[in-house]
Amino acid sequence: MIKHLKKLNLKLINCSNRISQARQRHIQRQPRSLDFVAGEHSQIWQLTKDEKQRPADEIIENKERVERIDQVQCTVHDLVNSLSDRERKIIEETFGMNGNERKTLKVLGRELGITRERVRQIQSKALSKIAQHPSIEKLKEHFE
Numbered sequence: 001m002i003k004h005l006k007k008l009n010l011k012l013i014n015c016s017n018r019i020s021q022a023r024q025r026h027i028q029r030q031p032r033s034l035d036f037v038a039g040e041h042s043q044i045w046q047l048t049k050d051e052k053q054r055p056a057d058e059i060i061e062n063k064e065r066v067e068r069i070d071q072v073q074c075t076v077h078d079l080v081n082s083l084s085d086r087e088r089k090i091i092e093e094t095f096g097m098n099g100n101e102r103k104t105l106k107v108l109g110r111e112l113g114i115t116r117e118r119v120r121q122i123q124s125k126a127l128s129k130i131a132q133h134p135s136i137e138k139l140k141e142h143f144e
Contacts, residue, residue, distance in 0.1 A: 075139045079130045086112070087126035094123055 080088055080097065089112075096102035105116040105123070112119065130136065 072139065075135055078135055079133055079139070082133055082135075083126050083129060087122055087129070090119060090123050091126050091130075 076097075080091055083091065090108055092098050093100045093103045093108055094105070103111075105119040109116045109119045
């Protein structure tokens with residue numbers, strides 16, 4: 001990058017001022033500030049702007065969004081872990097959580113040796129427990 005700036009600096013000085021070769025080499029060896037006036041109205045920093053670079057506020061916004069998603073995931077994980085093993089299995093597999101495939105109530109009932117209706121009852125009870133859990137308020141805050 002520095003070499004590129006030095007070459008750019010040399011070309012701009014050569015074109016705009018038509019100074020001697022010896023003077024150009026001398027200038028090339030000297031470090032310059034990005035505020036250095038390279039042409040009539042241009043500073044080096046204006047000529048070397050990276051168009052692909054994202055603005056700082058966009059980077060901060062993305063970081064905050066990722067942090068909020070992490071907080072939501074942790075809260076959901078805590079809520080599901082507060083359930084009994086059977087309730088947790090039904091919720092995780094019904095909704096396809098933690099890498100599990102989504103399964104129907106009928107398939108879950110077959111796996112657990114109970115009826116589809118009993119799976120639905122357990123699921124309903126588990127969702128009620130989650131809705132009444134104190135941590136649900138933290139989760140609601142993220143969606144307001």
